[in-house]
Amino acid sequence: MAQIPVSPLALPLPNLPPLAGVRLATAEAGIRYKGRTDVLLAELAEGTTVAGVFTKNLCPGAPVTYCREVLQGGTARGLVVNAGNANVFNGAAGMRAVETTADSAAKTLGTTADQIFLASTGVIGEPLPAHKIVAVMDDLHGRLEADRFAQAASAIMTTDTFPKGATRTAKIGSVEVTINGIAKGSGMIAPDMATMLCFVFTDAAIPATALQAMLAKNVESTFNCITIDSDTSTSDTVLLFATGQAGNAPTEDPAYLADFRRALHEVLHDLALLVVRDGEGAQKLVTIKVEGAVNNGSAKRIALSIANSPLVKTAIAGEDANWGRIVMAVGKAGEPADRDRLGVAVGGIWMAQAGGVVPGYNEAPVVKHMQGREIEIMVDIGLGQGRATVWTCDLTHGYIDINGSYRS
């Protein structure tokens, strides 16, 4: 397929520092792509705890089924990710490919298969040539290095136009810990699931149960609040590994973990917005804030109805502050709303309030806002205290170009 230009919303990859207990290597296995890396191996120190959140799609890929199972153990020694083939809908052959890859990585890292986590992304319904991963395993092992997060972020890309990473530090007690995250994803992104592939590493020592609780909670307000096209991938995976090498006392005490939670949320938030910034064909990053709904859940469903409306998204692509379509999307959400109390603001300027156009409303500053790269829509439902924020992108010719020819 034709080269896709880098998203105009791209941000540079931040410097992702080495993390004690994590070593990485990438290789060109030639699974689908030629002339680029497509496999990532991560070696994790003994004692690493792990948390995971996965797609809610009921036809998940074999790696998701596998990860859900091994996650029960709560510990991890390795991670293998490949790009170009999602290993989804391959029946028994899909599970065999998973086992082959996990066995090979376990042998190479000197551990057992139940300590290996796997993720695959790319085409659905074509058998994954696991032997190509096995063939590069020794080479990967020989080149493991701590300072390879940038290379890792590139190796997991598919239709992504730029690599995605985020990093923060936090204090647990008096000990400073670091969190690094990488993510991939630019299409088939919708909420109500973990959304795309995201791998977060920290040198903190945190019990698996506390890790899982923090991950699940923070995914809800980050990855589960973004949508590109309302489609829910069969492979979406967020994994969080804590190597325990930083030297803090392993604790479940919420007070001790408060700063870590803050930093984890920031990493996940950064990564989720980077995915939106790389939305297929995206020209504009759109923030949708809903307030005044009957509760927060209702606000989120209304916000996602707006974010997923093709008519709203094409209007934004056309730089048209078409608040009529926003009202339509509020109404179709099926949540409590009263036409005659609704307000809509774009770029901070209220265009409609109490069910009609604001008298004397001046379109000029709104038109200017619509011409920018970052669009903000605010909707006041006028019924209660519920609020939510979601992020999406516009729907452009680029999306059609990319998805009308993905396999060719």
Added chain:
Amino acid sequence: MAQIPVSPLALPLPNLPPLAGVRLATAEAGIRYKGRTDVLLAELAEGTTVAGVFTKNLCPGAPVTYCREVLQGGTARGLVVNAGNANVFNGAAGMRAVETTADSAAKTLGTTADQIFLASTGVIGEPLPAHKIVAVMDDLHGRLEADRFAQAASAIMTTDTFPKGATRTAKIGSVEVTINGIAKGSGMIAPDMATMLCFVFTDAAIPATALQAMLAKNVESTFNCITIDSDTSTSDTVLLFATGQAGNAPTEDPAYLADFRRALHEVLHDLALLVVRDGEGAQKLVTIKVEGAVNNGSAKRIALSIANSPLVKTAIAGEDANWGRIVMAVGKAGEPADRDRLGVAVGGIWMAQAGGVVPGYNEAPVVKHMQGREIEIMVDIGLGQGRATVWTCDLTHGYIDINGSYRS
């Protein structure tokens, strides 16, 4: 905006014969469009019964709110439809525009406002200049004719690229009756509501309660089974008028009405598919059949999940039989499904069965089918007896073109 070419899926308007008890006239009121008719007046004989089904959008237009109220009476003497302005989200001014229009039509037709039905379609959030409709009312009245269904079908168009009509005859007892229907709609079309504007007229004599029951039931399997873009208009309206002039005995007896029900279903089915054929940017008509679901409702939700998936729709636009995306859409529906029992056929050829590619599957005939204008997708869930059929179109550059610049 630029002229939109006629849909390649267009069908010629059938001959819609005059109907006893219905007279029609159209005029150029200049509400939004110039140089074309944009208002329809229908005069209905005394004793006409009426049924209606409306959008489920919770922010409906003022005409919908109004029609729901006057529908309680069960009788009708007139219908006024305008194109170019939907009279939605105009607050109190919207209701005043409705009252002004209804009063004017009532006075002209010598009846009361509660016998007048109204529908408006077009831009949302701009005040409807009802005085422009009032200004042409006398002229419309002076030109009422029975043989004007084709003109009526054209006057109600907005982004439609061709006029839409259907006609059937049926026997009630020994009396032959006729059903004529016209419809408009090509975007903001999604199920779970009446969908777009559709007006059906018959000379049969049928009590309002029986008429309402038949309409509601048949909309469920026709208009509520089509989707263009998952968006739910704030104005969708289906009205069915029965003038009672054919001379049959007015009956609620289901056995007597069996043939009428058949003909009504056919008219609604024809019109619903014409709307899909005029889907904004549509290049292909897509029929999605789901069988083997746990029940019919589940089958319909799965079928609509496929029909509304941007990734499925862009793949079809790209003539790519990408059954992986179909599997994804089945999984995201949230309905009972088992990855390892799923089957997918395109153009009657099973590509995947029991959770994997069919051994020896030959892509050539499927590729040929995908290059055609009418695409058929069949999914076997493999769990039960539930089945459903829905219709949609592909998602193309044309959709972006049309909706990225609608107001300009």
